[in-house]
Amino acid sequence: MAGYKNIVLVGASGAIGKIIIDCLIASSSFNITVLSRKESKASFPAGITVHKSDFSDADLEAVFKGQDAVISAVGATAFGEQKKVVDAAIRSGVQRFIPSEFSSNSQNEAVLKLAPFFGQKKELIEYLKTKQSDGLSWTAVATSGLLDWGLENGFLEFDVANHTATIWDGGNQSFTLTNEKQLGQAVVSVLQHPQETSNKYLYIASVETTQNEILAALEEATGAKWSVKATTTEDQVDEGFKKLGAGDFSGAFQLVRATCYGNTPGLQANYAKDVTLANDVLGLKLESVRDTVKRVVA
Template sequence: MPAYKKVTIAGASGSIGSIILRGLLATGDFSITVLSRKDSAASFPDGVAVRKTDFSESELETIFKGQEVVISALGATGFGEQKKLIDAALRSGVHRFIPSEFSASSQNEAIVQLLPLFGAKKEVIEYLKASESAGLTWTGIATGLLFDWGLLNGFLGFDIPNRSATVWDAGEESFTLTNESQLANAVIAVLRHPDGTRNKFLHVASVRATQSQILAALEAQTGEKWTVHKTTTEQELSESRKKLTVGDFSGALGLVRATSFGKIPGLHADYVKSGLIANDLLGLKQESVEGTVSRLLTEQETLK
């Protein structure tokens, strides 16, 4: 089957969606449509067809007509809404659906137990499997946490401006993380190789690391000794769950960090160690922790 060219993205203004959109646009190979809610003030780059919609099934079907692929980058509040997108894609003759994974794997039971919110993602994959016989194919892409994105904004617990880090347990648990460009490249590879990625759940990564290795790379690049705050998986899980019980959604973010940093049986956060990684299938190269850290800090200096 030839590469897919006509692509619609739902959630293109979000953190993940904007990464995918930029990557697709940079190739110049795709005809891109984005879905935008009728009350949204989001703006998009030139060269993108913007379709305002109320996300009704009839409107979605009309928009999806003639499209080959629908990519969902909807956030947590939209995970369940993906079934509506799938139904409309199926009725409109769309060939491939890429659901909103792009994080820890919803196919790992330890992840779903840790983050029940990901149960909705798991249900979407099961829904897609049930749609295979009707002609709709799918590809899931698990990336783990985003490395360069999470370093720059402090999400991963490394505070670059203040030269401080929060390290879980001994900091020696290994995990894999994905850089923004690699996430986009994974999507592009799926679009360019539809046969080899048909009805598969794929795990990709940019780097394999431990928190201690990331800290060492940051200290080497900055030439400074960082302040380290020690914590434990047990402490982080307890605090995150307490926040959630009182409606503080930041608790969910703590649980998301635990999908990489947590010392939890069955987590399989290291896709290389667990043998899950599909980089070779997609033609994706692994990068080094040191290389990513050097690139980010150099870019920061350039912007000053």
């Protein structure tokens, strides 16, 4: 089965959307349309068709007509709106939908207890399964956290500028992370291999590591001894839920980190050991933590 050619990306202006669009462009394999809200001020690279939409059913159907695949990279506030996009894609004859997964494993109950806001992701996968008979196939890609992205902006709690780190539960819990480019390459590969990836929940990874390994690589790359703050899963989760309950969304970030760093039983955060990686199917290779850190620090 030939790969898909005509692609619509929803949520292209966000962090994940930008990663995906860069890799779609670099592949030179697709006709790319970006679906953007009418009020959005975002700009996109030359050669991209940009459609400003009110996200009405009629408008979505008009944009999706003649398209092969729709990719959703929407943020947390729009997870629940994806069903509407799926329904419009079906009515328009779209063949493949890639939901906004690209993070922790939303199919894992231990993950959902820590990050209940990912429940809408799980619901969408269940919804997509019910729509397979309507002619729409789907592929979800779980990446866990993003290593290079999370080092650059501090999300992973390694502060490169100030040489400080927050280490959970001693720092020896193993997990996998994915680099930005590999996330984008995974999406490209899904589109180029529709039969092999049809109706599947795929796990990918760039590195299998621990917090202490990342810290050691950072100390080596920066030539400095870092200051470490020790914390525990219990403290982080308690604080995260308290913040979230008070309307502070930074608490959600703590809970997402807990799905990776945490010692909660059943998290299966090491995709290389706990589940089956789809790296081989997608043509992706495991990478070096040291090489990634050197690239970020340089």
